[in-house]
Every structure is written in C-alpha cells, then in structure tokens.
Amino acid sequence: MAADDGVRRDGLLLALAKDTDWLQNSAEGALDEHDVETSPFSYLELLLARERYEFDYVPLVANLLELVPVRNEEEKQVVLKAVNHYDEGMTPFDAIHAVTAETRGMDVLSSEKDYEDIEVERVPLEPTDEE
Numbered sequence: 001m002a003a004d005d006g007v008r009r010d011g012l013l014l015a016l017a018k019d020t021d022w023l024q025n026s027a028e029g030a031l032d033e034h035d036v037e038t039s040p041f042s043y044l045e046l047l048l049a050r051e052r053y054e055f056d057y058v059p060l061v062a063n064l065l066e067l068v069p070v071r072n073e074e075e076k077q078v079v080l081k082a083v084n085h086y087d088e089g090m091t092p093f094d095a096i097h098a099v100t101a102e103t104r105g106m107d108v109l110s111s112e113k114d115y116e117d118i119e120v121e122r123v124p125l126e127p128t129d130e131e
Contacts, residue, residue: 013038013046013064017055031067038068040096043079047092058087078103090114 015027030036043061050057061083070076078099085095094112098120101108107121115122 012036013042013068014049016064016067017046017049017060018053036068037071040070040075040078040082042068043070044082044092044096047083047086047095058083074103085118088117090118 011023012027012030015021015023016031018024021027043064046055046061046064047057049055061079065076065079070079078096081099081102082092082095085098086092090098094110094114097108097110098115098118102118102120107123108115109123109125111124111126112122
C-alpha cells in the first residue's frame with residue numbers, strides 16, 4: 001500500500017487494455033476494491049506494448065486515465081502530451097523524455113532530431129565539425 005492508502009499495480013493497464021488477458025478479471029476487481037493510481041511510466045509501458053497488440057492508443061489512454069489515474073494533473077498532462085508526441089512519430093521513450101523535460105523547464109541533451117519539432121530545446125549531443 002502507498003502512503004495515501006492507494007495501490008500501485010504493474011501490468012494493470014495492459015490487462016485492462018487487451019481484449020483478453022488472464023489478469024483482466026483481477027484487474028477489473030482491483031479497480032472496484034482499491035483506490036488505484038499509477039505513474040506515467042505505466043502508460044509508457046502501454047505505448048511500448050501498442051506495437052505488439054495494435055491498440056487504438058489515443059482514445060484508449062484517455063479512457064484508462066479515467067479508470068487508472070496518475071498522481072496529479074501535471075502527470076496527466078505528461079501522459080497526454082507524450083501520447084500526442086508518439087502519435088506524431090516520436091518513439092515512446094523520446095516522447096516521455098520530451099514531455100518530462102518540457103514540464104520541468106529543461107533542455108534535452110540528445111542526437112535525436114525529433115526534439116527540434118516540438119516545444120523543447122534540444123542541445124546537440126552529436127559531434128560538431130569543430131571537434
């Protein structure tokens with residue numbers, strides 16, 4: 001149990017998202033019995049699994065956030081913005097890194113050019129011609 005008497009559960013989102021899953025009934029029961037919350041990283045896991053299970057992830061994530069919320073509005077915006085960046089072509093990891101940096105007012109140190117197309121400053125990691 002978490003300090004606020006809530007429950008964090010790994011694998012819960014995936015069990016709820018899949019058409020059939022051996023944990024689906026347990027997951028649904030857990031939502032009825034506990035005050036469940038998760039982290040943005042659980043939603044990252046869902047994006048990673050999306051390629052394997054071919055979820056319609058944009059409405060899925062919006063619906064799951066109502067059932068299995070994250071801690072606060074800031075974390076909810078991290079999830080929603082990361083899904084948007086993913087939908088626009090970023091990898092799940094780059095999307096979550098970008099939004100985390102944006103939320104914290106930080107730059108991203110990376111060679112990934114996708115960061116240049118969004119509202120986060122990319123500090124080039126790749127060598128310059130001067131090096």
